[in-house]
Amino acid sequence: MTITRVRHRYALAAALAGAALTSIVLSGCAGFHVGGASEQAQPPPMQTPIKAPDVTGPPVFSSPSPGITPDAASMAGARARLAHALVPPGARRSTTRPHGVASALALGFWCQPMADAIGYWTVPGESVKSVVSYLSSHPPQKLTLADEDSSNAAGDPDVVAQMVEYASKSGGQDGLIYEVTPLATGAGIRADALVVPTNATCATAPPGTSLGNFGG
Secondary structure, eight states, X not given: OOHHHHHHHHHHHHHHHOGGGHHHHHHOTTOOEETTEEOOOOOOOOOOOOOOOOOOOOOBOOOOOTTOOOOHHHHHHHHHHHHTXXXXXXXXXXXXXXXXXXXXXXXXXXXXXXXXXXXXXXXXTOOHHHHHHHHHTSOOTTOEEEEEEEEEOTTOTTSEEEEEEEXXXXXXXXXXXXXXXXXXXXXXXXXXXXXXXXXXXXXXXOTTOOOOSSOO
16 A cells, blocks of 8 residues: 555545544555445555576585495406597507606596596607597497597696597496697597496586586
8 A cells, every 4th residue: 555545545534524534544544435335455466486596506526435446347348448449540559658648637537436447649740630530530339429628738737638538328427538639749649448337426416407428
């Protein structure tokens, strides 16, 4: 009820019934009767419901027990996956990390522990671009291209590594990731073949979201 309507009712009551009704009008703002008709107070206007904010937040990580390592079967699966890595013709396999090849994977993992089999190659006379083009067009067995990205090479913030990521399924954590770095005489490849062990603990995505492939 607005002030204008209160004043209107007071004036009408004074004209019809005299000053004796003044206190009734002022104290009974819910309605006023004239000749048997009644004017009911109008309900308050409907308000638009306030939309609850979207639930957001970082993934929740479960901490694995200290000392937990991948089981033998998961490691064997990771090594088998690495054996199916497809690298350019002329690539030279190395049992140790050549200088200039990425010293660590630039991605984290949503699950811990992870079975991770690592391989190293050098590709003389080839550019990073040509190696990435070959890797992205030759999917390893039973894997699908998930992403191509770039990141500072682990251990050397001045070197940008180009990454080619293959996953076993959409949103999966199993797969194979290549990191390609420039070398003085060509390009270097680090490959991480990944399998999630049965004893791993994994992050939980906030409601309404998903973690996506691999980790951050």
